[in-house]
Amino acid sequence: MKLHMQILIALGLGIKRNWHIFSGIILGIIVGILLNKHHVPYAEHILMFMGQVFIRLIQMVVMPLVVSAIIIGITSVGDNEQLGKFGKKMVIYYGIITSAAVAIGAALALFFKPGEGVSHYIMQNAAADVQASVATAMAQQEGHISHMILDFIPNNPFSAFAHGNMVAIIVFVVIFAIALARVGDVNRPLVSFFESVFAATMKITDWIMVLAAPGIFALTASAVSSFGTGIFSSISKYLFVLMIGFAIQLFVVYPLFLKFFSKISAVTLFSAVAEAMMVAFGTASSSATLPLTIACCEKRGISHKICSFVLPLGATLNMDGTALLQVVAVIFLAQAYGVPLDLFFIIEICVLAMIASSTSAGIPGAALITLALILNGMGLSPEQLVAGFAFLFTIERVTDMMRTLLNVTSDTVVAAAIADNEGEINYELFNNPANYEDITS
Ligand code: ASP
Numbered sequence: 001m002k003l004h005m006q007i008l009i010a011l012g013l014g015i016k017r018n019w020h021i022f023s024g025i026i027l028g029i030i031v032g033i034l035l036n037k038h039h040v041p042y043a044e045h046i047l048m049f050m051g052q053v054f055i056r057l058i059q060m061v062v063m064p065l066v067v068s069a070i071i072i073g074i075t076s077v078g079d080n081e082q083l084g085k086f087g088k089k090m091v092i093y094y095g096i097i098t099s100a101a102v103a104i105g106a107a108l109a110l111f112f113k114p115g116e117g118v119s120h121y122i123m124q125n126a127a128a129d130v131q132a133s134v135a136t137a138m139a140q141q142e143g144h145i146s147h148m149i150l151d152f153i154p155n156n157p158f159s160a161f162a163h164g165n166m167v168a169i170i171v172f173v174v175i176f177a178i179a180l181a182r183v184g185d186v187n188r189p190l191v192s193f194f195e196s197v198f199a200a201t202m203k204i205t206d207w208i209m210v211l212a213a214p215g216i217f218a219l220t221a222s223a224v225s226s227f228g229t230g231i232f233s234s235i236s237k238y239l240f241v242l243m244i245g246f247a248i249q250l251f252v253v254y255p256l257f258l259k260f261f262s263k264i265s266a267v268t269l270f271s272a273v274a275e276a277m278m279v280a281f282g283t284a285s286s287s288a289t290l291p292l293t294i295a296c297c298e299k300r301g302i303s304h305k306i307c308s309f310v311l312p313l314g315a316t317l318n319m320d321g322t323a324l325l326q327v328v329a330v331i332f333l334a335q336a337y338g339v340p341l342d343l344f345f346i347i348e349i350c351v352l353a354m355i356a357s358s359t360s361a362g363i364p365g366a367a368l369i370t371l372a373l374i375l376n377g378m379g380l381s382p383e384q385l386v387a388g389f390a391f392l393f394t395i396e397r398v399t400d401m402m403r404t405l406l407n408v409t410s411d412t413v414v415a416a417a418i419a420d421n422e423g424e425i426n427y428e429l430f431n432n433p434a435n436y437e438d439i440t441s
Pocket of ligand 1 (some may be wrong): 182284285286287321322360361362363364365366367368400403404406
């Protein structure tokens with residue numbers, strides 16, 4: 001049987017196991033379409049409120065979870081050599097997956113030229129202005145990038161915590177955890193403390209997951225009701241390019257990656273993490289999905305050591321779906337505004353998208369915020385591109401749901417590959433989906 005058919009069947013089985021979440025998504029789409037046609041402001045408010053309650057509840061546990069998981073992960077890996085090996089592998093694997101994503105996005109966007117179809121909506125003087133800014137900026141790039149890198153280093157970790165600046169928090173916590181791993185036994189009280197924090201936050205996650213089906217129903221319905229189905233035709237080519245790109249990443253890149261770097265079957269992995277994939281789609285937030293991503297991987301055989309190390313870092317730094325979207329979006333804008341695209345320019349967009357995506361917080365809508373970083377690198381500001389941005393915004397939430405599904409899935413792909421390489425996976429459990437225990441019921 002063809003691989004993509006097997007993957008679809010595995011996802012189907014995952015859906016069967018989690019029919020209540022899946023029904024939430026389908027019902028959400030139907031109710032959203034109805035509400036878009038016949039506005040019922042009261043119902044829309046209630047749905048939005050329900051969705052927000054669900055997202056907030058999970059976001060509430062994210063910070064303690066990320067901090068405790070990274071500290072436990074790094075200190076449990078223990079000796080420096082093993083830590084270095086895991087860390088290096090993780091960076092290389094995440095790098096490979098994200099490079100594939102940006103290459104696919106660039107190739108598709110250049111081939112299908114989604115921006116050309118909307119160029120007649122753009123005023124001529126706005127286009128000329130954009131072209132001139134890009135040309136000037138090409139000469140003086142470095143300043144922007146060094147600034148971006150400086151922002152990763154928190155000058156006050158507490159202010160990074162207070163502002164929820166995830167990349168800066170991760171930089172601090174990783175350095176702190178490595179130091180803790182190196183100081184020997186005196187670290188016991190602190191490590192035990194974080195072990196308790198982790199256990200308690202996972203318990204809260206179990207409780208919150210009881211609300212997964214209604215929460216995802218509400219989120220999907222309010223997203224769909226806000227855009228309806230009509231706008232799809234005006235920007236269909238852009239959406240089409242994105243969907244093809246996402247599908248290639250999911251059905252070709254991940255399976256090939258797993259085949260090449262591990263002996264894990266993509267079909268089994270997708271079945272193991274189907275709940276996390278659905279929740280990622282429904283919430284459009286990798287951070288909010290993180291507790292569930294960890295639960296799926298751990299309860300299905302990937303060791304705690306790998307999960308607590310690779311997944312929290314992945315949920316923050318590995319955003320291949322986001323990078324793919326950003327490359328397509330920037331090329332779309334360049335085409336719409338008639339900016340010439342040479343090879344150097346395209347490579348620059350790809351590199352900037354890899355950096356910008358990893359600085360994106362795992363929350364809904366983060367990609368369009370960090371898109372400004374890429375545009376900035378090209379000497380542009382979003383204000384110059386309002387008309388183009390308006391197009392991107394119309395379908396922002398749908399593309400967000402899809403790219404977040406990829407962001408979360410690729411975290412599990414990398415975690416599973418490392419677990420396989422390091423003998424940190426219980427295959428008896430992992431290879432038996434029939435025996436998987438329920439997570440979201
Ligand atoms: N919503 C995405 C995530 O949480 C980030 C983004 O692309 O906006 O992974």
